[in-house]
Amino acid sequence: MTRSEQGRHRERHDPHWVEWLTGILSAILIAGMLGWVGWEAFTREATPPDLSVTVLATEKAGSGHRIAFDIYNSATTTAAAVTVIGRLMEGERVIEENHVVFDYVAAESKSTGAILFENDPAGRTVSLRPAGYTAP
Incomplete structure (x- = not known):
């Protein structure tokens, strides 16, 4: 996040809590999707077209x-x-x-x-x- 003081910009080094929340939720979502796709790939039996x-x-x-x-x-x-x-x-x-x-x-x-x-x-x-x- 950038702050402006008299024409100078200063970066914050500690991330905002919203960034942490977004990152955690995204990681959970991606892990869940990978788990679901992996589960389907290994447990679903291939049946011939019907x-x-x-x-x-x-x-x-x-x-x-x-x-x-x-x-x-x-x-x-x-x-x-x-x-x-x-x-x-x-x-x-x-x-x-x-x-x-x-x-x-x-x-x-x-x-x-x-x-x-x-x-x-x-x-x-x-x-x-x-x-x-x-x-x-």
Whole structure:
């Protein structure tokens, strides 16, 4: 801290109590974060990707139809190049099949995407499923 006396500046050599408090709280916070990250790294078991798909909405889009969905990865390992296959079916007959590839779906997270169909899905069965992935 600097004091000014008749144009002269003088530094205080003893730190203010706020500086000590800030330093101690910062050290506790950093130690806690390092402890938490270390605990997670050593105790958490790596499980292979566990992918599931939930349809969000179906809407008309341009000359086709868009089916928006979320893909969830409930495992502790990230999946890369995740392929989702969408089928538009009438009874047992597949009318149209498309796929979309996600660069990755992070561990314990979700990603959102959409599959586009030329045919109207109204009154038909839509099947979306994860078809495969690679290890990043």
